[in-house]
Amino acid sequence: MAGNSIAFARNYTSVIDEVYQRASVSGCLNSGRRMVRAGRSAKEIMIPKISVTGLGDYTRNVGYKTGAITYEFETKTFNYDRGIRLFADVMDVEEAGVADCFVEAGAELQRTQVAPEADAFTFAQIAGHAGVTVDEADFSAADAADVLAELRAVTSAMDEAQVTAGSRYLFVTPTLKGVLDDYSLANPARSNRVLERFARIVEVPQVRFCTAIELKSGDAEFGYARAAGARDINFMVVEKSAVIKFDKHVASRVFSPDELESLDSYMMKYRKYGIVELLDNKLDGVRVSAAPGA
Template sequence: MANAITKFKTYIALLDEVYKQASLTSDLDSDQSLVKAGANANEIIIPKISMDGLADYSRNSGYVKGDVTLTNETVQFNYDRGRKFSVDNMDNEETAGLAFGKLSSEFIRTKTVPEQDAFRFATYAGTTGISKIAAGATLTSGNDVLAAIVAAQNKMDEDEVAQEDRYLFITPTLLNLAKNVDTTKSKAVLDDFAKIVKVPQSRFYTAIDLKDGTTEGEETGGYAKATTGKDINFMIIQKSAVIQYPKHTVNKVITPEKNQSDDSWMFFFRAYGLADVYENKAAGIYLHHKA
């Protein structure tokens, strides 16, 4: 069994790589060096700084003293999801590690990561104070798409949002429409972004419902577009505007010998993290959605 346990540990170490390869929002992960643990297990502390502006300089008394305030804001994790699976010992007598690796990677790629992306987009889209169109709109041509993106960029520029680290998240359909416009025109607009990420509509809603896995009709878990949710056309997110702090671990693996319920390997996966927006940086997010 020692060999199988080694295989399990090897695949567990690769789960983070699976997440990074499949996630569409991993580029927005925050700098973890700025985050420290809070007093409770379900919270973290992030630094916030504010300061006074310029004042008149006096040739007699010199400078006017200003204040700088550095505070720590406590934020609670808002995403905590998990599942457990079992693999029969005889079915995996010689390939338990391989079976786990295949199952876990597919679970993360097809179930966990799409849900995390959808949760993050919906959370950012639902944040009070972000920039967005006054009413929903359907974009039917490449020129419509480019015009909407330019309007969004203008809004962010006027709000003095930093030019660097702006990410454009957009549906593949709309991106292809934009690219089919005159190459020079589309290139001039699209080249302004640090990165352009194509997001399938199935992950791109203003609101979602997370299925609890136990209520009747929700046993399969996962997520679905909320009744109040709208399809997102595109979002522009300036990286420093969001607090995206993921934790995703396989908590434990139980061998058949230690499994007291049946003759199976058992493994547990938990996705635990935070997706939020800094209060004073809401202008760093622009939302364009359908009616």
């Protein structure tokens, strides 16, 4: 069957020849649904924004000054709708002796396609959001002291902007994280305490870590690719509550040949519909360091 890649084999073992890939690294930013309301259309969600007036003088003959609570909703639109269906001819499956191939194929799809694309989309959406500060820094030949100084400047700016400290995440490439680790080991007397300013440090492979991506339509190519003009991200600091990230709908199902009218094949389909956005009043909680443009 055209497009089928199941290899015929006389026998096989329980050891699967898998592609090296990390699972999702951006899942720690997933949002809860508790405060999200449906919008005016199925494509929209409404995020609550609350503000209160400050204090005034209390006088004994008049009492309290009168202020106000403002409770509004910020409307955001779902921006991620991706899916695929995969076929395997029933004879290919039977003759290859891998009747449970869709169990392995489903895991392979998640690890090698869904997770990397979701990560790349998340970081590109955050870096490309209007109002997000993207600092230019060439760390290709920099030492750890330069990186630590940049991180200190970022955390200081967030501290001065009163960004919540307890839920800040540092996303950084494995290469820069290795530079920092080696520095700390070789220079135990030198301060690297800025790294303690993050709730968690997450390593992101560079291939998933750039300022813009292109989602392929599936007409000629599948998956995603680095967009023209995109820059490598060195690191990203994100305060979790600044991000709206969740999946409204995820569908995954395997169909047997009896359920398909025109094909004697197994079919697996997968769809993911969700959103990655930022709250407009929490942009101080996001900072990005990226390499210079070409």
